[in-house]
Amino acid sequence: MTSASRDGARFQPLPSGPSGPGSSSSRSSFDSTSDPNDADDEAFALLSDDDAVSLLSDDIELEEISTAGPSAGSGSRRAKSRSEMDQRFQDAIHAERNMTPRDAIRAYPMAVFWSLVVSLCVIMEGYDTILIGSFFAHPEFAKKFGDGKDDEGRDQLSALWQAVLGNSSTFGCIIGVIANGFLVERCGQKTALTSSLFVLSGCIFITFFATHKIMLMLGQIACGLPWGVFASSAPAYASEVLPLTLRVYLTTWTNMCFIIGQLMSAAVLAGLLPRKDEWSYRIPFALQWSWPVLLIPLLVFAPESPWHLVRTGQLDKAEKALLRLQRRKINNLDAKVRLREIIETDRMEQEHQTGTTYWDCFRGVERRRTEIACVAFAGQVLSGSSFAYNSVYFFQQAGLNPQDDYNLNVGGTALALVGTVVNWVALMPYFGRRRIYLWGMFSMSTILFIIGILDRIGRLPNAPSSPIGWVQACLTLVWTFIFQLSVGQLGWAIPAEIGSTRLRQKTICVARSTYYVMNLLANAFQPFFINPNALNLKGTTGFVWGTSAFLTFVWAFFRLPETKGRTYEELDYLFHNNTATRLFEKTEVDVFEGGYEKVSPPSSR
Numbered sequence: 001m002t003s004a005s006r007d008g009a010r011f012q013p014l015p016s017g018p019s020g021p022g023s024s025s026s027r028s029s030f031d032s033t034s035d036p037n038d039a040d041d042e043a044f045a046l047l048s049d050d051d052a053v054s055l056l057s058d059d060i061e062l063e064e065i066s067t068a069g070p071s072a073g074s075g076s077r078r079a080k081s082r083s084e085m086d087q088r089f090q091d092a093i094h095a096e097r098n099m100t101p102r103d104a105i106r107a108y109p110m111a112v113f114w115s116l117v118v119s120l121c122v123i124m125e126g127y128d129t130i131l132i133g134s135f136f137a138h139p140e141f142a143k144k145f146g147d148g149k150d151d152e153g154r155d156q157l158s159a160l161w162q163a164v165l166g167n168s169s170t171f172g173c174i175i176g177v178i179a180n181g182f183l184v185e186r187c188g189q190k191t192a193l194t195s196s197l198f199v200l201s202g203c204i205f206i207t208f209f210a211t212h213k214i215m216l217m218l219g220q221i222a223c224g225l226p227w228g229v230f231a232s233s234a235p236a237y238a239s240e241v242l243p244l245t246l247r248v249y250l251t252t253w254t255n256m257c258f259i260i261g262q263l264m265s266a267a268v269l270a271g272l273l274p275r276k277d278e279w280s281y282r283i284p285f286a287l288q289w290s291w292p293v294l295l296i297p298l299l300v301f302a303p304e305s306p307w308h309l310v311r312t313g314q315l316d317k318a319e320k321a322l323l324r325l326q327r328r329k330i331n332n333l334d335a336k337v338r339l340r341e342i343i344e345t346d347r348m349e350q351e352h353q354t355g356t357t358y359w360d361c362f363r364g365v366e367r368r369r370t371e372i373a374c375v376a377f378a379g380q381v382l383s384g385s386s387f388a389y390n391s392v393y394f395f396q397q398a399g400l401n402p403q404d405d406y407n408l409n410v411g412g413t414a415l416a417l418v419g420t421v422v423n424w425v426a427l428m429p430y431f432g433r434r435r436i437y438l439w440g441m442f443s444m445s446t447i448l449f450i451i452g453i454l455d456r457i458g459r460l461p462n463a464p465s466s467p468i469g470w471v472q473a474c475l476t477l478v479w480t481f482i483f484q485l486s487v488g489q490l491g492w493a494i495p496a497e498i499g500s501t502r503l504r505q506k507t508i509c510v511a512r513s514t515y516y517v518m519n520l521l522a523n524a525f526q527p528f529f530i531n532p533n534a535l536n537l538k539g540t541t542g543f544v545w546g547t548s549a550f551l552t553f554v555w556a557f558f559r560l561p562e563t564k565g566r567t568y569e570e571l572d573y574l575f576h577n578n579t580a581t582r583l584f585e586k587t588e589v590d591v592f593e594g595g596y597e598k599v600s601p602p603s604s605r
Helices: 036-045 048-054 073-095 100-107 109-135 140-147 159-187 189-208 213-241 243-274 278-298 306-311 315-325 335-351 367-381 392-397 402-427 433-458 465-483 487-496 501-530 536-560 568-576
Strands: none
Touching: 100 109, 109 159, 109 189, 109 213, 109 243, 109 278, 109 367, 109 402, 159 213, 159 335, 159 392, 159 501, 189 278, 189 536, 213 243, 213 278, 213 306, 243 278, 243 402, 243 487, 278 568, 306 315, 306 335, 306 501, 315 335, 335 501, 335 568, 367 433, 367 487, 367 501, 367 536, 367 568, 392 487, 402 465, 402 487, 433 465, 433 487, 433 536, 465 487, 487 501, 487 568, 501 536
C-alpha cells in the first residue's frame, strides 16, 4: 500500500462569520493547533442541545447528555455517550461499505425509487438530442424549413441553419444549468425540478406551433432552460440520497434515461416517416407534453435531499427525509447515524474552508476536482458523439436510403440501451471507473480512425460505395455500444461523485456547462464537415473526432483518478493530500483513527 502525508490535510480554522447556507451564529471556529479531544468537543458543539440529543442512540438516556451542569460526572457520561455514538457511526460506515447492491436496495428502497423518478426528467433532453438532428434528414421537415436543394434535388437545410437549430437548445441549457446552481442552493432540488417542469410545459408550445426557423430556434432555446436544470439536478440528487454501493448505478441511470429518450425519439420518427404532411414532425414535438403531466404529481411527494437540508440548518427535516429514504434499522444503519455522517462530512469540508460559490470550484484543491469533472463530462463530446451517435444524416450522406437511415438509428439507440445494461452487469461490479473510461475512449478513437480510412478507400476509382457505406454505418453502431459501455455512463457518474459535498451541485453545473459548450462547438462544426454544400468530408470526419478522442484518452491516463469504493470523506482526504492520480486506487485511508473526525495516513505495505 502507498503511504500518504497527513500534513497536506491539516485542518484550517473556520471563518468567523457564516460561510454559506446553513451557517449559524452558534457554529464556532476550529483552531488547527487545538487538542484532538477539544476538536471532538467542538464537533459535538456544532449542534444545539436538542439536535445533539436527536443524533444519539435511542437507547441512551437523555439525562446522560444533559448540559445543565459542568460536573465531572456529567462530562464523563457525555463522553461515554459520545463514544457509543462514535462506535455506531463507525459500524454504520463499515456496514455501508460492505453492502451488496441487493442489500443496499433493501436498506434504501425509497432512495432508489425517488432517484429513478427524478432521473426520468432527463428523458426529455435525450428525446430532443435525437429529434432535431434527425429532422435534418426528414423529408417533410426539410420541405417546410429547408432553404436549398442537394445534388439529387432533395430539400436541404443549409449548414448554417443546421448549426443554429442544432445548438439552440444548448444555449438554453447552458443558461439553465448555471442558474440551477443558485436555484438549488436557495430552494433545493425538489423545488428546482418541479418549477422547471412547469416552465417546460409552456415552452413546448413555441416549438409545436413554429412556422419559421427563427421561431423554432427561440422555442429550442426556451426548452433548453429547464433541460439544463434536469441534467444537473438528477445526478446530484442520486449521489446525495443513495448509499455508496448504489451510487454509480443510479447516477448512471441518468444516462439510461437519456438513452430511453433517444430511443423513443428514434422510434417515433421512424414510425411517422411514411406520413406526408406536417404532422410527421409536429407530433414528435407534442409528445413532450406527456412528461410534465406524469412527473409533476410524483415530484410533489419526493423528499428533499438531506445534504441540502443539513447545509441550510434544517436538521429535523433532514432526519425526516432520511427516514423516508431508508428502512429504520438495517445492518446498523439508521437515520440518526446517517445524519451524523452528513453533518461530520459537511463540518470537515468547512474546516478545509470549502466554500459554496462557483468561484470556490476553481480555488485550491477544488480546481483539480472541477477539472476532472469537466473533462470527464466533455469527453462524451470529444469522443465523437456528434458524428457517430446522432448518425442519421451521416447515413444519408453515405448513400443509404431514408428508411434504412431511421431503422439503423433505432437499432443503434437500442444497442446503446443494451450497452448500458451490460456495463451494469459485467463491467462496473468488477472494474474501476478509470479503467473503463480509459479503454472505452481508446476503442472509440480506433473505430473513428477506421471509419475515416474506409471513407478514403471509398473515394478511390471503382471503389464499391454502397458496401463501404454499410460497413461505416455498422461501425457507428459498434461505436455507440462501446460509448454506452464506458464514457456515456461514466461521464455522468464521475462528476456526481468527484466534487466535495458542499460544492457538488455547482461542480456538476460547471461540468455540465463545459459539456454544453463543447457540444455547441461540435454541433457548429459538424454540419460544415459533412454537409454536401460545405466541406463534404463525409466519413473522413472520423479522423477529426478520432484525434480528439485519443487526446482525451491521454488526458485520462494522467489526470483521471480511481473513485470506485471511496466515500466522500476519503475522497476529501485524498484530494487535500494531493494524492497522485495513479495512486488513488492503492492508497489506504482510515477514517476512524483517533475518532470519526480524524482521517489517518495509510500504512505502507
